[in-house]
Amino acid sequence: MDALTAALKVAASGLGAQSERLRVVSENLANAQSTGTAPGADPYRRKTISFVAELDRSSGGSLVEVNSIDRDPSPFPVEFQPGNEAADDRGYVKMPNVNVLVEMADMTEANRSYEANLQVIKQARDLISMTIDLMRNQ
Amino acid sequence: MEPVNLFDLASRQADWLAVRQSAVAGNIANANTPGYTANDVEPFEKVLDRATVSLAATQSGHLGFGVSDAAFAVKPQDYDGAIMPSRNTVVLEDELMKAGEVRRSFELNTAIVKAFHSMMMMATKG
Amino acid sequence: MIGGIGAIHLSRPVGTSDGGTGLLSGGAAPAADASASFAEAVSQAASRTVDTLRNAEQVSIQALKGDADTRQVVDAVMSAQQALQAAVAIRDKIVSAYLDVSRMSI
Numbered sequence: 001m002d003a004l005t006a007a008l009k010v011a012a013s014g015l016g017a018q019s020e021r022l023r024v025v026s027e028n029l030a031n032a033q034s035t036g037t038a039p040g041a042d043p044y045r046r047k048t049i050s051f052v053a054e055l056d057r058s059s060g061g062s063l064v065e066v067n068s069i070d071r072d073p074s075p076f077p078v079e080f081q082p083g084n085e086a087a088d089d090r091g092y093v094k095m096p097n098v099n100v101l102v103e104m105a106d107m108t109e110a111n112r113s114y115e116a117n118l119q120v121i122k123q124a125r126d127l128i129s130m131t132i133d134l135m136r137n138q
Numbered sequence: 139m140e141p142v143n144l145f146d147l148a149s150r151q152a153d154w155l156a157v158r159q160s161a162v163a164g165n166i167a168n169a170n171t172p173g174y175t176a177n178d179v180e181p182f183e184k185v186l187d188r189a190t191v192s193l194a195a196t197q198s199g200h201l202g203f204g205v206s207d208a209a210f211a212v213k214p215q216d217y218d219g220a221i222m223p224s225r226n227t228v229v230l231e232d233e234l235m236k237a238g239e240v241r242r243s244f245e246l247n248t249a250i251v252k253a254f255h256s257m258m259m260m261a262t263k264g
Numbered sequence: 265m266i267g268g269i270g271a272i273h274l275s276r277p278v279g280t281s282d283g284g285t286g287l288l289s290g291g292a293a294p295a296a297d298a299s300a301s302f303a304e305a306v307s308q309a310a311s312r313t314v315d316t317l318r319n320a321e322q323v324s325i326q327a328l329k330g331d332a333d334t335r336q337v338v339d340a341v342m343s344a345q346q347a348l349q350a351a352v353a354i355r356d357k358i359v360s361a362y363l364d365v366s367r368m369s370i
Contacts (some may be wrong), residue, residue, distance in 0.1 A: 003160045006163075008163075011166065017170075041263070053171045061163065062177070109170075117166055117167060119237065120167075123237055124159060125243070127155075127156070183330065244332060246327060250337070250341065254320075254341075257345060261352060
C-alpha cells in the first residue's frame with residue numbers, strides 16, 4: 001500500500017477513535033443527573049475512554065484504536081435531597097461523578113481532533129488526485 | 139552525484155512527501171494516545187546525500203515505505219515542549235503546519251512535472 | 265529513462281554548416297547574403313531557447329530540493345514554455361517551407 005493511501009487509512013482510524021470519544025462524552029453528559037433508583041444505591045458512574053497506537057503491517061502507518069472504555073473510579077459527590085427516591089436515611093443522595101465542565105472541554109478537544117483528522121483525509125485525497133491529474137490533458 | 143534528472147528528482151521528492159504525509163497523519167490520529175511520541179521523516183537533503191553515498195540495505199529499526207533502493211527513515215522527532223502527564227508529544231498545530239508544507243511542496247512538484255512533461259511532448263511532436 | 269529537458273538538442277544553430285539539422289545548409293550557399301541574417305536570427309533564437317530551458321531546469325531542481333522562490337520557479341518555467349513554443353513554431357515553419365521548396369517544379 002503506498003504512503004498516501006496509508007495516510008488515508010490512518011486518518012480514518014483517527015476519525016473512528018474521536019467519534020467513540022464523543023459518544024462516551026455524550027453518554028456522560030446525558031447521565032450527569034442520573035441517580036440510582038433505590039435508597040442508597042449508586043448513581044451513573046462516569047465512563048472514560050483510552051486509546052492505543054497500533055502499527056498496521058500492511059500499510060506501515062500508526063493507526064489509533066480504542067484500548068478500553070472504563071469507569072472513572074473517583075468517589076460520588078453527595079447532595080442533600082431528602083425527597084429523592086435514592087436518598088439514604090439521612091436524606092443524602094449520591095450523584096454521578098460527572099463534571100459537566102470537564103465533559104464540555106473534552107468534547108471541544110474531541111471536535112478539534114476530529115476536524116484535524118478530517119483535514120488529513122481531504123489533503124491525502126487531494127494529493128492522490130493531483131498525482132493522477134499529471135496524466136490528463138495531453 | 140545526486141539525481142540530476144529532473145523527473146527522477148521529482149519522483150523521489152513526491153515519494154518523500156507521501157511518507158511525510160503518512161507520518162503526520164499518524165501523529166494527528168494519535169494526538170490523544172498516551173505514551174505516543176510524534177514521528178517525522180528525515181529531511182530530504184539527508185535522503186539525497188545518502189543516495190549518493192551508498193545503495194546499501196536500510197538499517198534495522200527504520201520504518202520506511204518501500205522505495206526500492208533507499209527507504210526513508212521515520213524517527214521520533216525532537217520534542218522540547220512541556221512533558222504531559224500522558225507522555226504524548228504531539229502538538230496539533232505543528233502537525234497541521236507540516237501538512238500545509240507537504241501540500242505546498244506537492245503542488246509545486248506536480249506543477250513542475252506537468253510543465254516539463256508538456257514541454258517534452260511539445261518538442262517531440264511531429 | 266527520460267533525460268533532462270536540456271537533452272533536446274536545440275543547441276545546433278539552425279543554418280550553420282557544422283552538420284546540424286542541415287535544413288538550410290543546402291540552400292545557404294547561393295542565397296548566402298539574404299539568408300545569413302535570417303539564419304543568424306534563427307540560431308540566436310535557438311540558443312536563447314536552450315539557455316532559458318537550462319535555467320528553468322536548474323531553478324526547478326533547486327525547488328524540488330527544497331529551497332527556491334516559488335515565483336522565480338514559475339517565471340523561469342513559463343519563460344521556457346514560451347521560448348520552446350516559439351522555437352517549435354519556427355522549426356515547423358522551416359520544415360514546411362523546405363518541403364514547399366522541394367516540391368516546386370523546376
